[in-house]
Amino acid sequence: MGGVLLQLPSWARVTAKRRGHIDRVGELIATWAREIGVSDAERGRWLRAVSMHDALKDAPKELLRELAPDPWDTDSLRHGPAAAVLAARNGETDRGVLDAVRYHSVGYAAWDAVGRMLYLADYLEPGRSRNREAQRRLAARVCEDVAGVLREVARQRIGRIIAAGHPLLPETIAFWNSLACDE
Ligand SMILES: [Fe+2]
Numbered sequence: 199m200g201g202v203l204l205q206l207p208s209w210a211r212v213t214a215k216r217r218g219h220i221d222r223v224g225e226l227i228a229t230w231a232r233e234i235g236v237s238d239a240e241r242g243r244w245l246r247a248v249s250m251h252d253a254l255k256d257a258p259k260e261l262l263r264e265l266a267p268d269p270w271d272t273d274s275l276r277h278g279p280a281a282a283v284l285a286a287r288n289g290e291t292d293r294g295v296l297d298a299v300r301y302h303s304v305g306y307a308a309w310d311a312v313g314r315m316l317y318l319a320d321y322l323e324p325g326r327s328r329n330r331e332a333q334r335r336l337a338a339r340v341c342e343d344v345a346g347v348l349r350e351v352a353r354q355r356i357g358r359i360i361a362a363g364h365p366l367l368p369e370t371i372a373f374w375n376s377l378a379c380d381e
């Protein structure tokens with residue numbers, strides 16, 4: 199593969215392992231951008247969202263709580279909203295990119311292509327260990343059937359939240375309903 203060298207934002211706080219994940223998400227999303235044939239500007243939006251989405255995942259809890267005091271009262275969900283705050287402070291004005299970063303862990307019904315592609319790539323990047331072959335097949339289908347793969351990925355991700363007995367956030371329910379009603 200190779201070819202995509204993502205530049206992380208100056209405010210990123212990531213471990214080497216996290217950097218590996220972010221790079222794989224970038225590789226996958228760049229492959230889709232090329233196969234779908236989106237413009238360089240659109241590809242740039244997708245890659246900006248990738249570079250920022252987990253940029254604060256390894257940041258201290260205190261910083262995350264300061265930047266994102268209320269997001270869903272769950273520490274593990276603060277890194278997306280916190281990254282969106284720093285992205286905006288550092289000049290990112292693209293609403294679709296900011297929403298992709300902010301909601302990447304939970305889903306968002308009003309996403310444009312950036313949020314949707316990030317949600318897919320974050321889950322389907324090949325470093326994730328579970329069901330690797332099935333995930334690879336899903337990743338390979340994205341270009342011909344984004345809506346179908348998105349529904350399947352959301353079904354798996356949200357199904358796991360339910361299986362673990364966790365409540366669903368309102369944003370996640372609205373996201374799922376928007377997909378289920380798509381057709
Ligand atoms: Fe994340």
Ligand SMILES: [Fe+2]
Pocket residue numbers: 219223251252320
């Ligand atoms: Fe991620």
